[in-house]
Amino acid sequence: MAEAAQTVTTKQLREEIRGVLSALYAAAKAGNRTRLSEAGALIKIPLSLDFVDYFKFLRRYNYVAIDRTDQSLELTNEGKSIVDQGPDDEFNKDMSQHFARFINDEPEEQLIDLSEDTGEQKIPVEGGSEEAPFPPVAASAPGPGGTARSGWVEAKEPRADARSDSRPDLKTAQDPRKDGVPYPMGGKSxxxxxxxxxxxNGGIGTVYRARHSSLALDLAIKEIKDLFSYFNFLQRSEVVKHFREVVGQMALLNHPLIVRVLDQNADVAHPFFVMEMLPGGNLRQLIAKGEIPVERALICFLQICYALQAAHQASVIHGNLKPENILFDAQGNVRVADFGMTRLLQTDSDRPVPQVVTGTLGYLSPEQMRPGGQPSLLSDIYSLGIMFYEMLTGNLPGRRSPLPSEVNKELSKDIDTLFDKMTRDRPEERYPDVGAVLTDFYNFHKDGRYLKSGRIILLAAAP
Structure with a gap:
C-alpha cells in the first residue's frame, strides 16, 4: 500500500473506499472472516490514506460493523449497497464531511455525455405490447403497495392486464384497497x-411513470438523482438553486409544442419535477424504426423550430437538443423537453471545480466542446441541424458525409442549404436565429404544402 498522503481528490477517495468495501465483501462471500488486524493486508489497491482512516469512516457511518466475538469485520446492508449499486448522495455527504481536511479537488476538464438521458415513454410488457396503462391506484390509506419518499410514493409495477384504454376508472382509482396502495408520507394521509x-435514465437523472393521486392523471416525474455524483456535497446548495431557476423557466414556457412542467420540489434529498405524460414515444425511437417519410420529417422539423423559437424569445436556451428530448403526443405532434437542464452541472463557486463540458457528443456544437464553452442560441441551431440530417437520412452526419439530397433522392438541394447553414463550424456563419431558418424553409416551399411562416401544422391523428 502507498504511504499516507496529505490530500486526495473526492473521486479518488470515493473509488478507494468502495474498493475497501469490495475487498471485504468478496472475502465474506468466499466464506472468510476478516479480522480488523488482517483487513489492511487484504486490500490490494493502493490507498492514499492509512487504512485506519478508512475504517474509522466506515465504522462511524455504519458501512461496516465489528463482531465482538472474534473482532471480525462485517459489511452492513448499507455497505453492501455501496458495493452493488455505487455511492449514493448520503454516502457522498458523509464522505465529504468526514474527510474534509484531506480532500483537495483540483480543477480538471470533464466531458459528461448525457446521451442516455431520456424521457422515453413506453413500458415493455410481456406478450409483445409496448405500452400498458397504469393499474388503479389509491393514496388515501396506509398499506403494503408502496414506499413513501420525497413527495411521492412508490407503487407496484403496472399490470399488463390493466384496462385497455389507459384512462383510469375514477371510482376504482379512489378505492384504497386496490393494488398500489401506498404508505402515508411525512404525517400526511x-x-x-x-x-x-x-x-x-441518464446523466442528469431518472424519469419515472407516475400518477396524481387525487386526480388520477398520468404524469412523468424526473428525479435529479444521479447529478450529485458529479459534484461533492459542498456544492449542493448551488445546484439546487439552479434547479429551481431552470424548472421555473420551463414551467413558464407555455407553448403547444413544449412539454408542460406542472410541479417541482427542490426541498428533498433528490429534487424532482413533474411533467405531462406523452404516450407517443420519442424521436430516437422513431428514427430507430427506419426511414421516416419526408413529409413527416419536415413537419417534425418545423414543430421543433417553433418550439425552439418560442423558448429563445423567452431567453431560454435548450443546451442539449437530441432525439431523446423530442417527445410525441398521442397524435404524433412534437413536445420538446428538458430546456436548460445542462445548467444544473454548472457552478458559480469560487472554489476550484472541474471544467465540465455538458451535452450529448453527436449533437454538440464545436464551441461547446471547447473548455469553458457554454450553450447558446447558435449552439441550439447547430444541434437542430444535426437532428434534421438524422431525421432525413437515418444517420448522424460526419465531416465527409454526403449532403441530405445525395442520401435521400426525394429531397431538394434547398434542404442541403438549410442543413449546411445550420451546422457551420463558426457560429457567426450559422443562421442568426430560428426565425431565419423558418424564413428560408418557407422560401424553399412556396406551394403552401407546409402552410406559411407563423402557421403551425398540428396533426389530428397519429401518422
Whole structure:
C-alpha cells in the first residue's frame, strides 16, 4: 500500500473506499472472516490514506460493523449497497464531511455525455405490447403497495392486464384497497403523487411513470438523482438553486409544442419535477424504426423550430437538443423537453471545480466542446441541424458525409442549404436565429404544402 498522503481528490477517495468495501465483501462471500488486524493486508489497491482512516469512516457511518466475538469485520446492508449499486448522495455527504481536511479537488476538464438521458415513454410488457396503462391506484390509506419518499410514493409495477384504454376508472382509482396502495408520507394521509417504474435514465437523472393521486392523471416525474455524483456535497446548495431557476423557466414556457412542467420540489434529498405524460414515444425511437417519410420529417422539423423559437424569445436556451428530448403526443405532434437542464452541472463557486463540458457528443456544437464553452442560441441551431440530417437520412452526419439530397433522392438541394447553414463550424456563419431558418424553409416551399411562416401544422391523428 502507498504511504499516507496529505490530500486526495473526492473521486479518488470515493473509488478507494468502495474498493475497501469490495475487498471485504468478496472475502465474506468466499466464506472468510476478516479480522480488523488482517483487513489492511487484504486490500490490494493502493490507498492514499492509512487504512485506519478508512475504517474509522466506515465504522462511524455504519458501512461496516465489528463482531465482538472474534473482532471480525462485517459489511452492513448499507455497505453492501455501496458495493452493488455505487455511492449514493448520503454516502457522498458523509464522505465529504468526514474527510474534509484531506480532500483537495483540483480543477480538471470533464466531458459528461448525457446521451442516455431520456424521457422515453413506453413500458415493455410481456406478450409483445409496448405500452400498458397504469393499474388503479389509491393514496388515501396506509398499506403494503408502496414506499413513501420525497413527495411521492412508490407503487407496484403496472399490470399488463390493466384496462385497455389507459384512462383510469375514477371510482376504482379512489378505492384504497386496490393494488398500489401506498404508505402515508411525512404525517400526511395522502401523498400528491404515486410513482411507478423508471422509463428513462441518464446523466442528469431518472424519469419515472407516475400518477396524481387525487386526480388520477398520468404524469412523468424526473428525479435529479444521479447529478450529485458529479459534484461533492459542498456544492449542493448551488445546484439546487439552479434547479429551481431552470424548472421555473420551463414551467413558464407555455407553448403547444413544449412539454408542460406542472410541479417541482427542490426541498428533498433528490429534487424532482413533474411533467405531462406523452404516450407517443420519442424521436430516437422513431428514427430507430427506419426511414421516416419526408413529409413527416419536415413537419417534425418545423414543430421543433417553433418550439425552439418560442423558448429563445423567452431567453431560454435548450443546451442539449437530441432525439431523446423530442417527445410525441398521442397524435404524433412534437413536445420538446428538458430546456436548460445542462445548467444544473454548472457552478458559480469560487472554489476550484472541474471544467465540465455538458451535452450529448453527436449533437454538440464545436464551441461547446471547447473548455469553458457554454450553450447558446447558435449552439441550439447547430444541434437542430444535426437532428434534421438524422431525421432525413437515418444517420448522424460526419465531416465527409454526403449532403441530405445525395442520401435521400426525394429531397431538394434547398434542404442541403438549410442543413449546411445550420451546422457551420463558426457560429457567426450559422443562421442568426430560428426565425431565419423558418424564413428560408418557407422560401424553399412556396406551394403552401407546409402552410406559411407563423402557421403551425398540428396533426389530428397519429401518422
Amino acid at each position: 395522502e401523498p400528491k403523487y404515486v410513482r411507478y417504474e423508471a422509463i428513462g
